Amino acid sequence: MIGYRFSDFQPDDPGKLKFDQLKDLFLKLLNIFSGDVSETLKYLNELDRKYDLTDDQYGIGDFINELKQKGFLADDENETGSFKITAKTEQAIRKQSLNEIFGKLRKSSSGNHRTPYSGSGGEKISEFRDFQFGDSPDQINMTGSLRNAQINHGLNDFKLTENDLEIEEQEFKTTASTVLMIDISHSMILYGEDRITPAKTVAMALSELITTRYPKDTLDILVFGNDAWTINIKDLPYLEVGPYHTNTFAGLELAMDLLRRRKTQNKQIFMITDGKPTCLKFGIKYYKNSFGLDRKIINKTLDQAARCRKLGITITTFMIARDPYLQQFVREFTSTNQGRAYYSSLDGLGEYIFEDFVKNRRKTMR
Numbered sequence: 435m436i437g438y439r440f441s442d443f444q445p446d447d448p449g450k451l452k453f454d455q456l457k458d459l460f461l462k463l464l465n466i467f468s469g470d471v472s473e474t475l476k477y478l479n480e481l482d483r484k485y486d487l488t489d490d491q492y493g494i495g496d497f498i499n500e501l502k503q504k505g506f507l508a509d510d511e512n513e514t515g516s517f518k519i520t521a522k523t524e525q526a527i528r529k530q531s532l533n534e535i536f537g538k539l540r541k542s543s544s545g546n547h548r549t550p551y552s553g554s555g556g557e558k559i560s561e562f563r564d565f566q567f568g569d570s571p572d573q574i575n576m577t578g579s580l581r582n583a584q585i586n587h588g589l590n591d592f593k594l595t596e597n598d599l600e601i602e603e604q605e606f607k608t609t610a611s612t613v614l615m616i617d618i619s620h621s622m623i624l625y626g627e628d629r630i631t632p633a634k635t636v637a638m639a640l641s642e643l644i645t646t647r648y649p650k651d652t653l654d655i656l657v658f659g660n661d662a663w664t665i666n667i668k669d670l671p672y673l674e675v676g677p678y679h680t681n682t683f684a685g686l687e688l689a690m691d692l693l694r695r696r697k698t699q700n701k702q703i704f705m706i707t708d709g710k711p712t713c714l715k716f717g718i719k720y721y722k723n724s725f726g727l728d729r730k731i732i733n734k735t736l737d738q739a740a741r742c743r744k745l746g747i748t749i750t751t752f753m754i755a756r757d758p759y760l761q762q763f764v765r766e767f768t769s770t771n772q773g774r775a776y777y778s779s780l781d782g783l784g785e786y787i788f789e790d791f792v793k794n795r796r797k798t799m800r
Contacts, residue, residue: 749774
Protein backbone atom coordinates (compact mmCIF):
# COMPACT_ATOMS: atom_id res chain seq x y z
CA MET A 435 0.00 0.00 0.00
CA ILE A 436 1.37 3.43 -0.95
CA GLY A 437 1.16 6.21 1.61
CA TYR A 438 1.04 6.49 5.40
CA ARG A 439 -1.52 5.42 7.97
CA PHE A 440 -2.03 7.84 10.87
CA SER A 441 -3.45 6.89 14.26
CA ASP A 442 -3.71 8.35 17.76
CA PHE A 443 -0.44 8.52 19.65
CA GLN A 444 -0.27 5.91 22.39
CA PRO A 445 2.61 6.54 24.82
CA ASP A 446 4.57 3.53 26.00
CA ASP A 447 4.35 4.68 29.60
CA PRO A 448 1.19 6.76 30.18
CA GLY A 449 2.05 7.19 33.86
CA LYS A 450 5.38 8.81 33.05
CA LEU A 451 3.80 11.16 30.53
CA LYS A 452 1.17 12.18 33.05
CA PHE A 453 3.84 12.82 35.67
CA ASP A 454 5.74 15.15 33.32
CA GLN A 455 2.58 17.08 32.51
CA LEU A 456 1.60 17.40 36.16
CA LYS A 457 5.14 18.37 37.12
CA ASP A 458 5.12 21.28 34.63
CA LEU A 459 1.84 22.50 36.10
CA PHE A 460 3.12 21.95 39.64
CA LEU A 461 6.23 24.07 38.96
CA LYS A 462 4.18 26.91 37.48
CA LEU A 463 1.88 26.92 40.50
CA LEU A 464 4.86 26.87 42.86
CA ASN A 465 6.11 30.06 41.24
CA ILE A 466 2.71 31.72 41.61
CA PHE A 467 2.36 30.65 45.26
CA SER A 468 5.96 31.68 46.09
CA GLY A 469 7.16 28.17 46.91
CA ASP A 470 4.27 27.33 49.25
CA VAL A 471 3.87 23.57 48.68
CA SER A 472 0.64 23.24 50.69
CA GLU A 473 -1.16 25.98 48.71
CA THR A 474 0.20 24.57 45.46
CA LEU A 475 -1.04 21.03 46.13
CA LYS A 476 -4.36 22.35 47.37
CA TYR A 477 -4.88 24.28 44.14
CA LEU A 478 -3.69 21.31 42.08
CA ASN A 479 -6.33 19.14 43.74
CA GLU A 480 -8.97 21.73 42.91
CA LEU A 481 -7.90 21.72 39.28
CA ASP A 482 -7.99 17.92 39.25
CA ARG A 483 -11.54 17.86 40.58
CA LYS A 484 -12.67 20.48 38.08
CA TYR A 485 -10.85 19.30 34.94
CA ASP A 486 -10.14 15.59 35.61
CA LEU A 487 -6.39 15.89 35.30
CA THR A 488 -5.88 12.35 36.60
CA ASP A 489 -7.69 9.03 36.45
CA ASP A 490 -8.18 5.93 38.59
CA GLN A 491 -4.81 4.51 37.53
CA TYR A 492 -2.75 7.59 38.44
CA GLY A 493 -3.99 10.16 40.93
CA ILE A 494 -2.61 13.22 42.70
CA GLY A 495 -1.48 11.01 45.58
CA ASP A 496 0.59 8.94 43.15
CA PHE A 497 2.01 12.13 41.71
CA ILE A 498 3.05 13.37 45.18
CA ASN A 499 4.72 10.05 45.96
CA GLU A 500 6.62 10.19 42.67
CA LEU A 501 7.73 13.75 43.40
CA LYS A 502 9.17 12.51 46.69
CA GLN A 503 10.81 9.48 45.09
CA LYS A 504 12.48 11.63 42.43
CA GLY A 505 13.75 14.19 44.90
CA PHE A 506 11.44 17.12 44.10
CA LEU A 507 9.73 17.10 47.51
CA ALA A 508 10.95 16.38 51.03
CA ASP A 509 9.19 16.15 54.38
CA ASP A 510 9.12 19.38 56.33
CA GLU A 511 10.80 18.80 59.69
CA ASN A 512 9.12 21.87 61.17
CA GLU A 513 5.57 20.80 60.36
CA THR A 514 4.33 17.21 60.50
CA GLY A 515 2.58 16.01 57.35
CA SER A 516 3.83 18.91 55.24
CA PHE A 517 6.34 19.07 52.41
CA LYS A 518 9.01 21.46 51.25
CA ILE A 519 10.66 21.80 47.87
CA THR A 520 14.26 20.80 47.31
CA ALA A 521 17.19 22.36 45.48
CA LYS A 522 16.33 20.10 42.54
CA THR A 523 12.87 21.68 42.36
CA GLU A 524 14.30 25.21 42.53
CA GLN A 525 16.57 24.44 39.58
CA ALA A 526 13.67 22.83 37.70
CA ILE A 527 11.62 26.03 38.08
CA ARG A 528 14.52 28.08 36.69
CA LYS A 529 14.92 25.72 33.74
CA GLN A 530 11.20 25.84 33.04
CA SER A 531 11.31 29.65 33.09
CA LEU A 532 14.26 29.63 30.70
CA ASN A 533 12.49 27.29 28.28
CA GLU A 534 9.33 29.36 28.50
CA ILE A 535 10.98 32.70 27.70
CA PHE A 536 14.20 31.83 25.89
CA GLY A 537 13.14 28.55 24.32
CA LYS A 538 14.05 29.71 20.85
CA LEU A 539 17.66 30.45 21.71
CA ARG A 540 20.16 28.82 19.37
CA LYS A 541 22.40 26.44 21.26
CA SER A 542 26.00 27.52 21.33
CA SER A 543 29.13 27.16 23.39
CA SER A 544 28.98 28.69 26.82
CA GLY A 545 30.77 31.57 28.34
CA ASN A 546 31.32 34.58 26.16
CA HIS A 547 29.76 37.45 24.28
CA ARG A 548 30.31 38.41 20.68
CA THR A 549 31.24 41.95 19.72
CA PRO A 550 31.74 43.51 16.28
CA TYR A 551 35.51 43.68 16.90
CA SER A 552 38.11 41.02 16.19
CA GLY A 553 40.68 39.84 18.66
CA SER A 554 41.93 36.84 20.60
CA GLY A 555 40.09 34.15 22.45
CA GLY A 556 37.05 33.69 20.22
CA GLU A 557 35.68 31.72 17.30
CA LYS A 558 37.49 31.83 13.96
CA ILE A 559 35.67 33.86 11.31
CA SER A 560 37.56 32.80 8.13
CA GLU A 561 39.17 36.20 7.58
CA PHE A 562 42.92 36.75 7.34
CA ARG A 563 45.36 39.64 7.70
CA ASP A 564 49.10 40.27 8.04
CA PHE A 565 50.84 39.64 11.34
CA GLN A 566 51.11 42.62 13.68
CA PHE A 567 53.19 43.01 16.80
CA GLY A 568 51.24 41.77 19.80
CA ASP A 569 49.26 39.07 17.98
CA SER A 570 49.02 35.78 19.84
CA PRO A 571 50.95 32.82 18.33
CA ASP A 572 47.82 30.66 18.35
CA GLN A 573 46.26 33.05 15.83
CA ILE A 574 48.89 32.27 13.18
CA ASN A 575 47.53 30.40 10.19
CA MET A 576 50.46 28.07 9.50
CA THR A 577 49.20 26.82 6.16
CA GLY A 578 48.78 30.33 4.80
CA SER A 579 52.08 31.49 6.33
CA LEU A 580 54.02 28.65 4.71
CA ARG A 581 52.36 29.36 1.39
CA ASN A 582 53.38 33.02 1.65
CA ALA A 583 56.96 32.01 2.45
CA GLN A 584 57.10 29.79 -0.61
CA ILE A 585 55.75 32.54 -2.86
CA ASN A 586 57.99 35.23 -1.39
CA HIS A 587 61.26 33.29 -1.19
CA GLY A 588 60.95 30.23 -3.39
CA LEU A 589 61.91 26.64 -2.58
CA ASN A 590 65.64 27.07 -3.15
CA ASP A 591 65.93 29.76 -0.48
CA PHE A 592 63.00 28.77 1.69
CA LYS A 593 62.61 30.68 4.94
CA LEU A 594 59.79 31.94 7.12
CA THR A 595 59.93 35.60 8.13
CA GLU A 596 57.68 37.94 10.03
CA ASN A 597 56.39 39.39 6.76
CA ASP A 598 55.19 35.93 5.70
CA LEU A 599 53.06 35.31 8.75
CA GLU A 600 49.30 35.34 8.26
CA ILE A 601 46.81 35.84 11.08
CA GLU A 602 43.39 34.23 11.14
CA GLU A 603 40.88 36.65 12.63
CA GLN A 604 38.80 35.69 15.63
CA GLU A 605 35.75 37.28 17.17
CA PHE A 606 36.68 39.19 20.28
CA LYS A 607 34.84 37.99 23.34
CA THR A 608 33.95 39.97 26.40
CA THR A 609 32.14 39.46 29.68
CA ALA A 610 29.35 41.47 31.24
CA SER A 611 28.12 42.19 34.74
CA THR A 612 24.39 42.60 35.20
CA VAL A 613 22.29 43.68 38.14
CA LEU A 614 18.61 42.83 37.97
CA MET A 615 16.40 45.05 40.15
CA ILE A 616 12.90 43.81 41.00
CA ASP A 617 10.27 46.08 42.47
CA ILE A 618 8.43 44.29 45.33
CA SER A 619 6.31 47.23 46.44
CA HIS A 620 2.65 46.59 47.20
CA SER A 621 1.54 48.00 43.85
CA MET A 622 2.95 44.89 42.13
CA ILE A 623 -0.22 43.02 43.12
CA LEU A 624 -2.73 45.88 43.18
CA TYR A 625 -5.82 46.18 41.00
CA GLY A 626 -6.21 42.42 40.61
CA GLU A 627 -3.11 42.05 38.43
CA ASP A 628 -0.24 39.78 39.40
CA ARG A 629 2.92 41.54 38.23
CA ILE A 630 5.40 39.90 40.57
CA THR A 631 5.09 36.38 39.10
CA PRO A 632 6.16 37.44 35.57
CA ALA A 633 9.02 39.44 37.11
CA LYS A 634 10.18 36.37 39.07
CA THR A 635 9.87 34.19 35.98
CA VAL A 636 12.07 36.56 33.98
CA ALA A 637 14.62 36.72 36.80
CA MET A 638 14.83 32.94 37.03
CA ALA A 639 15.11 32.58 33.27
CA LEU A 640 17.85 35.21 33.08
CA SER A 641 19.78 33.64 35.96
CA GLU A 642 19.59 30.19 34.37
CA LEU A 643 20.65 31.60 31.00
CA ILE A 644 23.71 33.36 32.43
CA THR A 645 24.84 30.52 34.70
CA THR A 646 24.53 27.88 31.96
CA ARG A 647 25.33 29.70 28.73
CA TYR A 648 27.52 32.59 29.92
CA PRO A 649 29.27 31.27 33.03
CA LYS A 650 31.97 33.96 32.86
CA ASP A 651 29.35 36.66 33.35
CA THR A 652 28.05 37.82 36.70
CA LEU A 653 24.45 38.39 37.71
CA ASP A 654 23.35 40.04 40.95
CA ILE A 655 19.68 40.19 41.85
CA LEU A 656 18.26 42.72 44.25
CA VAL A 657 14.77 43.65 45.35
CA PHE A 658 13.62 47.07 46.45
CA GLY A 659 10.68 48.33 48.46
CA ASN A 660 11.19 50.73 51.36
CA ASP A 661 14.81 49.51 51.33
CA ALA A 662 16.91 47.43 48.93
CA TRP A 663 18.72 44.16 49.53
CA THR A 664 20.25 41.36 47.50
CA ILE A 665 18.78 37.88 47.18
CA ASN A 666 20.27 34.61 46.01
CA ILE A 667 19.13 32.88 42.85
CA LYS A 668 17.76 30.01 44.92
CA ASP A 669 15.48 32.47 46.78
CA LEU A 670 13.63 33.62 43.65
CA PRO A 671 10.74 31.09 43.78
CA TYR A 672 9.90 32.27 47.32
CA LEU A 673 9.88 35.99 46.48
CA GLU A 674 6.75 37.84 47.59
CA VAL A 675 5.45 41.38 47.48
CA GLY A 676 5.50 43.26 50.78
CA PRO A 677 3.64 46.25 52.23
CA TYR A 678 6.28 48.57 50.81
CA HIS A 679 6.59 51.85 48.99
CA THR A 680 9.07 52.18 46.09
CA ASN A 681 12.56 53.34 47.06
CA THR A 682 14.18 53.33 43.61
CA PHE A 683 17.03 55.46 44.96
CA ALA A 684 18.09 52.73 47.39
CA GLY A 685 17.88 50.10 44.67
CA LEU A 686 20.14 52.05 42.32
CA GLU A 687 22.57 52.85 45.11
CA LEU A 688 22.95 49.16 45.98
CA ALA A 689 23.22 48.21 42.29
CA MET A 690 26.10 50.65 41.76
CA ASP A 691 27.86 49.32 44.85
CA LEU A 692 27.59 45.77 43.51
CA LEU A 693 28.88 46.73 40.07
CA ARG A 694 31.85 48.64 41.52
CA ARG A 695 33.15 45.35 42.87
CA ARG A 696 33.04 43.71 39.45
CA LYS A 697 36.18 43.80 37.32
CA THR A 698 34.34 43.63 33.98
CA GLN A 699 34.09 46.73 31.80
CA ASN A 700 30.57 46.08 30.50
CA LYS A 701 28.12 46.83 33.29
CA GLN A 702 24.37 47.20 33.12
CA ILE A 703 21.26 47.44 35.27
CA PHE A 704 17.88 45.97 34.37
CA MET A 705 15.08 47.45 36.46
CA ILE A 706 11.61 45.87 36.51
CA THR A 707 9.05 48.15 38.09
CA ASP A 708 5.43 49.14 37.72
CA GLY A 709 5.39 52.53 39.35
CA LYS A 710 7.01 55.77 40.32
CA PRO A 711 9.49 56.29 43.17
CA THR A 712 7.54 57.04 46.34
CA CYS A 713 10.09 56.66 49.13
CA LEU A 714 13.48 57.83 50.41
CA LYS A 715 15.36 56.99 53.57
CA PHE A 716 17.25 59.57 55.61
CA GLY A 717 19.10 57.88 58.44
CA ILE A 718 16.50 55.73 60.15
CA LYS A 719 13.53 57.77 58.96
CA TYR A 720 11.53 57.22 55.78
CA TYR A 721 10.15 60.00 53.64
CA LYS A 722 7.11 58.72 51.73
CA ASN A 723 4.62 60.20 49.30
CA SER A 724 2.28 57.79 47.54
CA PHE A 725 0.49 60.53 45.63
CA GLY A 726 1.93 62.25 42.59
CA LEU A 727 5.55 62.62 41.55
CA ASP A 728 7.21 64.21 44.57
CA ARG A 729 10.11 66.35 43.29
CA LYS A 730 12.18 65.66 46.40
CA ILE A 731 12.08 61.92 45.64
CA ILE A 732 12.30 62.31 41.87
CA ASN A 733 15.35 64.58 41.96
CA LYS A 734 17.25 62.19 44.21
CA THR A 735 16.42 59.31 41.88
CA LEU A 736 17.52 61.28 38.82
CA ASP A 737 20.80 62.07 40.59
CA GLN A 738 21.43 58.32 40.86
CA ALA A 739 20.70 57.89 37.16
CA ALA A 740 23.28 60.58 36.36
CA ARG A 741 25.87 58.92 38.61
CA CYS A 742 25.34 55.62 36.80
CA ARG A 743 25.91 57.37 33.47
CA LYS A 744 29.22 58.82 34.70
CA LEU A 745 30.31 55.33 35.75
CA GLY A 746 29.40 53.93 32.32
CA ILE A 747 26.50 51.88 33.71
CA THR A 748 23.49 51.68 31.42
CA ILE A 749 20.05 51.39 33.00
CA THR A 750 17.29 49.66 31.09
CA THR A 751 13.87 50.24 32.63
CA PHE A 752 11.06 47.80 32.02
CA MET A 753 7.84 49.51 33.01
CA ILE A 754 5.10 46.88 33.33
CA ALA A 755 2.40 49.51 33.70
CA ARG A 756 1.21 51.86 31.00
CA ASP A 757 -0.13 54.75 33.07
CA PRO A 758 0.35 57.90 30.94
CA TYR A 759 1.34 60.12 33.88
CA LEU A 760 4.36 57.88 34.54
CA GLN A 761 5.76 58.16 31.04
CA GLN A 762 7.15 61.66 31.57
CA PHE A 763 9.15 60.50 34.59
CA VAL A 764 10.47 57.46 32.72
CA ARG A 765 11.50 59.63 29.76
CA GLU A 766 13.30 62.05 32.08
CA PHE A 767 14.98 59.19 33.95
CA THR A 768 16.09 57.51 30.71
CA SER A 769 17.39 60.75 29.24
CA THR A 770 19.42 61.47 32.37
CA ASN A 771 21.09 58.07 32.24
CA GLN A 772 21.16 57.88 28.42
CA GLY A 773 19.75 54.39 28.82
CA ARG A 774 16.66 52.67 27.46
CA ALA A 775 13.06 52.20 28.52
CA TYR A 776 10.38 49.73 27.49
CA TYR A 777 6.69 49.86 28.25
CA SER A 778 6.01 46.15 28.33
CA SER A 779 2.95 44.04 28.86
CA LEU A 780 3.28 41.20 31.34
CA ASP A 781 3.27 38.66 28.51
CA GLY A 782 6.03 40.40 26.56
CA LEU A 783 8.37 41.18 29.44
CA GLY A 784 10.66 38.21 28.86
CA GLU A 785 11.10 38.88 25.17
CA TYR A 786 11.96 42.54 25.78
CA ILE A 787 14.59 41.68 28.36
CA PHE A 788 16.10 38.96 26.21
CA GLU A 789 16.47 41.25 23.20
CA ASP A 790 18.06 44.01 25.24
CA PHE A 791 20.32 41.61 27.10
CA VAL A 792 21.70 40.26 23.83
CA LYS A 793 22.29 43.76 22.45
CA ASN A 794 24.12 44.89 25.58
CA ARG A 795 26.53 41.98 25.59
CA ARG A 796 27.71 43.08 22.16
CA LYS A 797 29.07 46.34 23.57
CA THR A 798 32.66 47.18 22.80
CA MET A 799 35.21 46.86 25.57
CA ARG A 800 36.87 50.19 26.23
